[in-house]
Amino acid sequence: MSPTNPRPSQTDSPTLSAPNAHAGPWRRCLPLAFAVMLFALFAAGCSTTSHQTAAPSPEATPAAPPPAGSPTAAAIAAAPVTPAVAAPAVVPPAPAAGATDLQSTLGVSYRLQEGDTINIKFDATTNLNTITKLQLDGAITLPMVGEVKVIGKTTSELRAELMRQYEKLLKGEEITVSIISVTSCVYLSGAVLRPGRIAMDRPLTLMQGIMEAGGFDHNKAKMSGVTVFRVENGKQKIFKVDMRRVMSGKTTDVFYLKPFDTIHVPERTFNL
Incomplete structure (x- = not known):
């Protein structure tokens, strides 16, 4: 009996299985899914970048230095606070110095x-x-x-x-x-250097009045017999003043002139 080669069964022989009928469409979708994934990642990256660069952080902008001479914050904090005070009372002006x-x-x-x-x-x-x-x-x-x-x-x-x-x-x-x-005037006559009228815009003593007229004419003046004529209440008064005693300091009496007084310095009778 001749040996017969057994016929291999379908289950025993190695055969290549045909591709699954359902696998074809999935494989075709893989590139599309991959592209969608890449697009999503790219969009997320752009969104993140845009958010990070939208506005600079306040710390990123350095503060401008204060102008020269401006007080610093520390100086302002250390400066004493002056309490509010009432306005000073109005003081009447002092009399004029004159x-x-x-x-x-x-x-x-x-x-x-x-x-x-x-x-x-x-x-x-x-x-x-x-x-x-x-x-x-x-x-x-x-x-x-x-x-x-x-x-x-x-x-x-x-x-x-x-x-x-x-x-x-x-x-x-x-x-x-x-x-x-x-404000008034007085008149001088006799042995003075500039006889005539002088303004009296301030208090004048008899001595000052004579000086306003240039002083005594020492070659002629009889200083012991100076006469002042004054009208008061419609009546004339006559005053005799020894100016030698005044000029030598032997008297401290001060004779003040009045408006419209007339001063006469007589001349010496003998040139002694």
Whole structure:
């Protein structure tokens, strides 16, 4: 019996299986899926990059340095805080220096005369303040009290008179009287270097008046017999002054001139 070769069965013989009918479409989709994945990754990367570069961080921009001379934060913090204070009270202006000096020059015994300009000041009732130039009649007219005799009084005497007259009208009112200027003239004749009229825009003593006229003519002047003529209340008064005693310091009396005085320096009878 001849050996027979067994016929291989289908299950025993190695055969190549045909591709799965369902695998074909999936394989075809793989490239498309891969492309979609790459596109998604690319879009995510662009979104992240755009978010990171959209606006710079505040820390990325350095602060501008303060201008030269500007206070630093530390200096501002260390600076003391000045508390608010009330506005200072309004202080009335002080009298003009010229008026104060004039009053000092005249002294407390100086008596008001024609041509003087005075300032009458009320401490509270300022609408009554008066500046006036004294006229020949010697009187001034003031609100509420009328006419007041002024010439011949010192400023202290005039103040006392005004305080008395206003006492019942203005309770507790303070009044001051000061001399602002003295404006008039005096006349000189005789043995002076420049006889004639001189302005009297400030208080003048007899000695100062003579100096304004250039001084004595020492070749002629009789200094012991200087005469001052003055008209007061319609009457003439005559004053004799020994200027030798004044110039030698033997007397401390001061003779003040008044407006429109006439000073005569006689000449010596003998040239001694």
